[in-house]
Amino acid sequence: MAPRVLVSDELSETAVQIFRDRGVEVDFQPKLGKDKEKLAEIIGNYDGLAIRSATKATEKLIAAATNLKVIGRAGIGVDNVDIPAASKRGIIVMNTPFGNSITTAEHAIALMFAVARQIPQADVSTQAGKWEKSKFMGVEITGKTLGVIGAGNIGGIVCKKAIGLGMHVLAYDPFLSNDRAQEMGVTKVELDELLAKADFITLHVPMTDKTRGILSKENIAKTKPGVRIINCARGGLVDEAALAEAIKSGHVAGAGFDVFEVEPATESPLFGLPNVVCTPHLGASTTEAQENVALQVAEQMSDYLMKGAVSNAINMPSITAEEAPILKPFIRLADVLGSFAGQMTENPIKEIEILYDGVTSTMNTKALTSALLAGLIRPLVADVNMVSAPIMVKEKGIIVSEVKRDKTGVYDGYIKLTITTEKQTRSVAGTVFSDGKPRFIQIKGINMDADVGQNMIYISNTDVPGMIGFMGTTLGNAKVNIANFQLGRDKEGGDAIALLYVDGPVDQAVLNQLTANPAVKQAKSLVFNVD
Numbered sequence: 001m002a003p004r005v006l007v008s009d010e011l012s013e014t015a016v017q018i019f020r021d022r023g024v025e026v027d028f029q030p031k032l033g034k035d036k037e038k039l040a041e042i043i044g045n046y047d048g049l050a051i052r053s054a055t056k057a058t059e060k061l062i063a064a065a066t067n068l069k070v071i072g073r074a075g076i077g078v079d080n081v082d083i084p085a086a087s088k089r090g091i092i093v094m095n096t097p098f099g100n101s102i103t104t105a106e107h108a109i110a111l112m113f114a115v116a117r118q119i120p121q122a123d124v125s126t127q128a129g130k131w132e133k134s135k136f137m138g139v140e141i142t143g144k145t146l147g148v149i150g151a152g153n154i155g156g157i158v159c160k161k162a163i164g165l166g167m168h169v170l171a172y173d174p175f176l177s178n179d180r181a182q183e184m185g186v187t188k189v190e191l192d193e194l195l196a197k198a199d200f201i202t203l204h205v206p207m208t209d210k211t212r213g214i215l216s217k218e219n220i221a222k223t224k225p226g227v228r229i230i231n232c233a234r235g236g237l238v239d240e241a242a243l244a245e246a247i248k249s250g251h252v253a254g255a256g257f258d259v260f261e262v263e264p265a266t267e268s269p270l271f272g273l274p275n276v277v278c279t280p281h282l283g284a285s286t287t288e289a290q291e292n293v294a295l296q297v298a299e300q301m302s303d304y305l306m307k308g309a310v311s312n313a314i315n316m317p318s319i320t321a322e323e324a325p326i327l328k329p330f331i332r333l334a335d336v337l338g339s340f341a342g343q344m345t346e347n348p349i350k351e352i353e354i355l356y357d358g359v360t361s362t363m364n365t366k367a368l369t370s371a372l373l374a375g376l377i378r379p380l381v382a383d384v385n386m387v388s389a390p391i392m393v394k395e396k397g398i399i400v401s402e403v404k405r406d407k408t409g410v411y412d413g414y415i416k417l418t419i420t421t422e423k424q425t426r427s428v429a430g431t432v433f434s435d436g437k438p439r440f441i442q443i444k445g446i447n448m449d450a451d452v453g454q455n456m457i458y459i460s461n462t463d464v465p466g467m468i469g470f471m472g473t474t475l476g477n478a479k480v481n482i483a484n485f486q487l488g489r490d491k492e493g494g495d496a497i498a499l500l501y502v503d504g505p506v507d508q509a510v511l512n513q514l515t516a517n518p519a520v521k522q523a524k525s526l527v528f529n530v531d
Helices: 013-021 036-045 059-064 083-088 101-117 119-127 153-164 178-184 191-197 217-221 240-249 287-307 324-344 365-377 388-395 467-477 508-515
Strands: 004-007 025-028 048-051 070-073 092-094 145-149 168-172 200-203 227-231 252-257 276-278 349-358 399-405 413-421 425-432 438-443 446-451 455-462 482-489 495-502 520-527
Touching: 004 013, 004 036, 013 025, 013 287, 036 059, 048 287, 059 083, 070 287, 083 092, 092 287, 101 119, 101 153, 101 200, 101 227, 101 252, 101 276, 101 287, 145 153, 145 191, 153 168, 153 178, 153 388, 168 191, 217 240, 240 252, 324 365, 324 413, 324 425, 324 438, 324 520, 349 365, 365 388, 365 399, 365 413, 388 399, 438 495, 446 495, 455 467, 455 508, 467 482, 467 495, 467 508, 508 520
Parallel strands: 004 025, 004 048, 048 070, 070 092, 145 168, 145 200, 200 227, 227 252, 252 276, 349 399
Antiparallel strands: 349 413, 413 425, 425 438, 438 446, 446 482, 455 495, 455 520, 482 495
């Protein structure tokens, strides 16, 4: 019996035909995504769901999708899909991460021009029969400094186009290396320097805990007087109320926004302000981009349903059916090691070395490396996957090397990750035991044997008496329950590490209490996907 796919949003007829040509039965109902009740009523009849942004794949809908195997999102954003709920049900979530990059970059440039020359306001005035030539005095783009927050795929295209316009480009991106910045022709800076020097600022980062409110009231106050701010990335990156106040005060000269904290945006503090240009999330809205992502999602879903091939998956590695049983626990291990390094590292990464020892050296190390890189980048780029991670790392100019060797120690096989930043080198190693669960076996050269839990605390300290009691008492007083506690040290009185597996998230206030002890060098809360 042929697999069945429901298309509940607008996709082109060409994309729908791809399903049919590849042997998939397709039900094209492009208006159904807006009817939540009807969609939930029939979703149980389908193996695949192809959507854009109108359909909301909520936990309730996924619970009703008893036969669903794959959700395909034509576009990069998966905010309208409950990924944890889909993962629990074993439903693969795919996106098309690079189909609309050029279109979004062009829209950012278009908004920059519109704000610089007050084009929308001048158009309204002129068509109303006025001739207010002196009212709409603009500024040139050429020779101005553009600050790009996020120099990845879309941000990189914006940098290239801005340089072509004769602009000086400053880029802030924790993953951008000096070599890659030089190759791009941009100047890599810290965020504060960008804020102080940029005439225009444009954002091209995803929404994560680290990027939410990156242009806060405090950071907007640090910007150069007369700056103009463009956001075609995600609503919530900029404090709209604070920006509105800065525009009213004259500190910010103008803004161009395609995305908002609440969408659809029927109201915003920015609406009605002079020299603010707003569009209804049009970044990906070109004929070319819409067609590209539609065709791509149809091809990806068809390949999975007919052949079992997985590509551009948010919540599943790209591996073959034959490799899956053996590779899956090591994929999880690689992701955990990368996630540990990604959460611990604050400085731009220059080099990544991955050592595959013993049995791991004979596996599909390309898949393992992709999983590790995805884990490494995920703290900053939430929707990264195994397919896009290597591309993103390459774009950043980060050198990645693999070393394979025969078994050298007590473990049948393990993976060791070493990352080099501009300030330090950090390493972490792990293996998989017979129960299929990942374990940390070495951190910063210190041997240990630690379970991996969803919520963990990493503590580095000087090896002095009383530390275990101090940690336990501090966490106990804060009502933090310890599930597992593992220690390691390099020598008596030397450097020591503690990894604590706890029952829930730990507040920064508790971490501050730990670091208040003179013997504690660092205390950090870590979160891992261990499902």
